[in-house]
Every structure is written in structure tokens, then in C-alpha cells.
Amino acid sequence: MSPEGRGPGGGPSRGPESVGDAPPTGDPRGPLAPQRPDHGSADATAKAHEGAQGLTGLEPPAATTGAEDAAGADADGRAPRAPRRRTGELAVYFVYDVGLVGTGDPAPVLEAVLGAGVRAVQFRAKAVPDGLAYRLARAVRRLTAHHGALLVINDRLDLALAVGADGVHVGQDDLPADVVRRLWPDGLLGVSVRTPAEARAAETAGADYVGAGALRSTATKDDARVIGLEGLERVATATRLPVVAIGGITVADLPALRRAGMAGVAVASAIARAPDPGRAAAAFVRAWQRASG
DSSP: OOOOOBOGGGOBOOOOOOOOOOOOSSOOOOOOOOOOOOOOOHHHHHHHHHHTTTOTTOSOOOSOOHHHHTTTOOTTOOOOOOGGGOGGGGSEEEEEEHHHHOSSOSHHHHHHHHHTTOOEEEEEOTTOOHHHHHHHHHHHHHHHHHHTOEEEEESOHHHHHHHTOSEEEEOTTSSOHHHHHHHOTTSEEEEEESSHHHHHHHHHHTOSEEEEOOSSOOSSSTTOOOOHHHHHHHHHHHOSSOEEEOSSOOGGGHHHHHHTTOSEEEESHHHHTSSSHHHHHHHHHHHHHHHHO
16 A cells, blocks of 8 residues: 655655654544445665664564453453454554654554554555564564554565464555455455456455555655545445545545545555654544544
């Protein structure tokens, strides 16, 4: 999934740097059930490895604990719902893009974002050595498990299985969705789409939701095709799956996106590159709740 690439104030997103701000007080989370239409170089490598040194929680994992098993459990302590039944938690879907936040400890930004009420995280690590991607993803998994939030891995089924993620999100040029579904029957499966036909194909292949866009051009993925609000609405009317909008989304877009039938929004730089990621995340959560009535 390719999120927006505009930084605060509409300027282009900056390069990776460490981020992390304390989350705002209070718990803005609320009912976020989807609303569907009636008809979803050597130097660089060395620096990357160096960035992993001393990261909190990036050592190889120990055996799974009972607390981790309880990730996603209901407030009354009942067993967690299967990931495929949790698409309602994709309302504000944070894309943790290593290209934006860097290879430092994920805890500062994720503690702020998850504490603000975000219930789903997608881990995206392009052009990152496999070992480092694994250690970072494991750290993200521990944080999402602690908060009972979903973790979806972008593109990499192998990485998703290795870290015990809840799901995987694939694009049109990645491993085919029907193959992913056959290999991982119980995993949450998202597929990037741009057209009604692609959305219908994803549904047939066994996807649980689709990520549709881009709403507008984005520096995060400069080859993303813009389909605009009308294109998003066409996708939403073509499938029974929840549709998550992607691409340059701001808080101001949420009412129109909700009216267009979107079940959620995927956000990267508007949260990760904000001066206070927790406050930015909370603003998205509150705005979505208001738009959902």
C-alpha cells in the first residue's frame, strides 16, 4: 500500500529521521466499524545495519508469551477475534514506512500513535536488508501486540509469517492474492487496487479488504496513479469488501471519503512526519469518528 507523501503544511515529506513524541492524554478511540456500500549502495547497507544497534526489543524473540497471545482480546478478557474478522479496525490505518521514519527504535512513534487510538499498523520496509527488516518488524509486532492492535506486513508474506503478524498487504505486481490466500488461509489479506475490476478480482481471490487510490499524487510513491474521489467511489460500489483509501490523505478529506463509502484511510507521512505523531494520529481518529456519525 502506498500512502501519501506530503508532510505537514502540504510540503514534501523529508528524509528518514528519528521521530517520537508522547501521545496526548485521553483515549480518542471509538467505534470504527466500516461503512460499505450496498453492492473494499554499500554505504547505505552499512548505515542500515548500524541503525539497528541498540534498538529496544530488536534482539531475536523469545518464546511467545501469554500476554502476546492476548493481543486483540476483548476488554472483558475473551479470546481475540481472528484477524480476518477485524477489518473494522482499519479505520485509521498507520503505515509505518521505514523510508520515512528510519531504522531506529520504533517504540517512540508507535507508542504515541497506538496510544492515540490507532488500531492497525502496516509495516513497510523497502530496500532494507532482510535481517534488519526482520528485527524491526519483530519490534513493531511486540508493540502492536501490547496494544492489541493489528499488524500487517507490506508485500512480504515470508516476513509476515516470520514475525507472527496478523496479515499481509500485496500490490498488483506482488505475489498474487489467490496464492497468498492459499498459503495463509487465516491471515488478514489486503490488496492494492485502482479500478473496479481489480477490486472484484481481489474479492474473488479471497482478500479481506482493498486499499484503493491514490486519492492524490504522493511523493512516497511517485508512480502511483491518481484516481481521485470519484475513482475511489467507483471501487467502493464494485465490491462488498471494506475499502481503505490511500494517497495524500489529510484530516480534511475524511468526511468526503466516508460519504464515498470508504471503510478507512491509510496514512503515513501525515502522522509519521508530524511534529507530534501522537497528536496527529489522534486528530485522524477523532475526525473519522465525527465523519462516521
